[in-house]
Amino acid sequence: MDAAKYIWMNGKFIPWEEATTHVLSHTIHYGNGVIEGTKAYKTKKGYAIFRLKEHTKRLLESAKMTLIDVPYTAEELNEAQIELVRKNEFIGDNVYIRPFAFLGYGVMGVYHKNAPVETVLAAWEWGAYLGEEGLKRGIRLKISSFSRPANTSNMGKAKATANYLNSQLAKHEAIECGYDEGLLLDDQGYVAEATGAAFFMIRDGKVITPPSDNALESITQRTVIELAEDMGIEVLRRRITREELYIADEAFLTGTAAEVTPVREIDGRMIGKGERGPITEKIQSTYFDMVFGRNPKYEHYLTYV
Ligand code: PPE
Numbered sequence: 001m002d003a004a005k006y007i008w009m010n011g012k013f014i015p016w017e018e019a020t021t022h023v024l025s026h027t028i029h030y031g032n033g034v035i036e037g038t039k040a041y042k043t044k045k046g047y048a049i050f051r052l053k054e055h056t057k058r059l060l061e062s063a064k065m066t067l068i069d070v071p072y073t074a075e076e077l078n079e080a081q082i083e084l085v086r087k088n089e090f091i092g093d094n095v096y097i098r099p100f101a102f103l104g105y106g107v108m109g110v111y112h113k114n115a116p117v118e119t120v121l122a123a124w125e126w127g128a129y130l131g132e133e134g135l136k137r138g139i140r141l142k143i144s145s146f147s148r149p150a151n152t153s154n155m156g157k158a159k160a161t162a163n164y165l166n167s168q169l170a171k172h173e174a175i176e177c178g179y180d181e182g183l184l185l186d187d188q189g190y191v192a193e194a195t196g197a198a199f200f201m202i203r204d205g206k207v208i209t210p211p212s213d214n215a216l217e218s219i220t221q222r223t224v225i226e227l228a229e230d231m232g233i234e235v236l237r238r239r240i241t242r243e244e245l246y247i248a249d250e251a252f253l254t255g256t257a258a259e260v261t262p263v264r265e266i267d268g269r270m271i272g273k274g275e276r277g278p279i280t281e282k283i284q285s286t287y288f289d290m291v292f293g294r295n296p297k298y299e300h301y302l303t304y305v
Contacts, residue, residue: 001124004088008080008121013087019120026103026115033102033161034062037256040085040095040123040305043293047085047095048302050291052078054219059099062158067112070101070119077121084123085305096126096257102161129257130180135284138264138276141194142179143242144170148192148214156192156214167195181253183266186214191240197255200224201248202279207235220254223301227286233279250277260284
């Protein structure tokens with residue numbers, strides 16, 4: 001990871017190296033924390049943060065779901081993120097912002113409401129999540145032997161730190177088996193999401209993506225649905241079963257970090273021609289034009305710093 005200059009912690013900008021925490025912080029032991037992942041891209045007019053308001057809103061909503069009282073308003077957090085990107089004087093095309101809240105030092109035991117809430121905004125330069133090569137050629141996906149936790153036991157719509165244990169197990173399994181990424185089904189056997197991205201497939205010219213019944217309400221997924229519809233492509237939001245994945249014409253993942261990453265293989269079955277498909281390519285290039293400020297139609301999603 002590339003260090004940056006400053007991190008915003010509990011209302012103040014402090015040097016990157018000084019943003020530390022005690023080993024007995026509550027979240028380290030019991031796993032209740034919330035995170036966001038937001039991106040700033042270098043445009044012709046300087047850095048622009050993509051869908052800043054939506055990401056900050058989701059952070060506060062995740063915190064509400066997991067009973068963490070963040071003592072800052074969305075407006076304060078938005079202003080601080082803009083200032084964070086400015087102050088760090090980044091140079092690269094891709095800046096990743098990680099807003100998060102966790103429970104700090106002071107109490108032990110599962111009951112967490114007396115633990116202090118720590119709010120942090122960090123940012124650093126972070127390139128292609130699944131590799132530059134993956135963006136061009138597509139990645140290999142393995143359906144995980146782990147399923148996404150059922151709605152009766154976890155909260156998939158919260159971007160909760162705790163949900164990433166399940167993601168880590170699936171990711172590790174996929175990598176160990178020689179794949180790039182894991183795809184998780186829900187407890188009923190329908191496609192939920194990848195370990196850190198939403199899933200899309202294309203059949204007969206139609207774009208299909210599952211509802212967020214058992215998954216994070218992905219902001220990139222919502223964006224791509226809008227883009228595809230604007231391009232005149234029909235989009236279906238419906239459940240997908242395993243065997244249907246194998247006969248997809250094209251597939252891709254979406255996420256703030258994953259952006260639009262094509263999928264060229266699932267469980268040893270070649271998807272389409274085993275390369276980035278033509279519709280995927282169109283959606284991907286439209287997405288990059290949008291985030292890099294090259295398409296005035298989507299300017300309203302950009303916050304210039
Ligand atoms: N599902 C999961 C489980 C997930 O973590 C992400 C984002 C998404 C879907 C896509 O959501 P959105 O970014 O709103 O389109 N994963 C973040 C963290 C990845 C990481 O490894 O860290 C991200 O993309 O920022």
